[in-house]
Amino acid sequence: MTSEDAAVLDDPVGESLRGHHSALARRLGRAATYVPDVASFSAVPPTADSADWADLARLLGQGAFADMFSCPATPPPDWEPVFVLEGRQMIWPGDRPAQARAALDTGVIELDTADVPDMLDLVARTRPGPFWPRTHELGTYLGIRDNGRLVAMVGERLRPPGWTEISAVCTAPEARGQGHAVRLVSALVARVLSRNESPFLHVAETNTAAIALYERLGFESRKQVTFRGFRTP
Structure with a gap:
């Protein structure tokens, strides 16, 4: 296993939604999330801009929960923080x-x-x-x-x-x-x-x-x- 092989683990949700789980995905622009009742995880690119966050908001709906898993991108200030958990x-x-x-x-x-x-x-x-x-x-x-x-x-x-x-x-x-x-x-x-x-x-x-x-x-x-x-x- 090389560092290149493991690089996809830096964005595991996005890589899954674009690949093996594409049939379980909802997408808009560069934003993606799972269909309801499968998983609550969502993804935007690490370099997400305001348009990406707006697309994800449209996918999820108003006042909806966005589980960003380990995505490092920071949402706009009007996105209310719900939880932060340190993991490995x-x-x-x-x-x-x-x-x-x-x-x-x-x-x-x-x-x-x-x-x-x-x-x-x-x-x-x-x-x-x-x-x-x-x-x-x-x-x-x-x-x-x-x-x-x-x-x-x-x-x-x-x-x-x-x-x-x-x-x-x-x-x-x-x-x-x-x-x-x-x-x-x-x-x-x-x-x-x-x-x-x-x-x-x-x-x-x-x-x-x-x-x-x-x-x-x-x-x-x-x-x-x-x-x-x-x-x-």
Whole structure:
């Protein structure tokens, strides 16, 4: 992996909306966002001008939430700040193979549309990050059930060229401490690598336990990022 290969990770939302997720995108000029109920992320170029922000406002509507993810561009003063969160972008080293057993873990199942109510229930109880009724359309989601109940999950989110973001890593409180997150992330890493893509992820800087877990699994920190959200005028 070279620095050029990873450059697309500087604009993961924009690269995804222009590429792999173009069928899930709404676009106006150089502004883009996901269709409703898939994701709340929006993108403008790093060098966005007033016309780009005006186009995004028209896409989203008046007084709407604009989740700018890690976009460094600064909106006009009449865009109300909603949140700021410091985070970290982590990547899977190109020379590190996935553990072979992860791809053969029979306790891990692939989730589909029929599982969405259970996925939404698990997300509501664990709050791993934004997840909507159509978020599962972004990619593959894997889960673990205990006596029929979904107790752990992981999925694919942003898809810039050559990369797949691992997201929605969550385990029900009553099922923690059993290694479910390790099994699920390892299984998904194996799947991503099998199609010659590289896994990456984002984590809040204050979530030291998750950072330590991802480092044990083999991820390395690439850079610090700042997640920001705004309200359109």
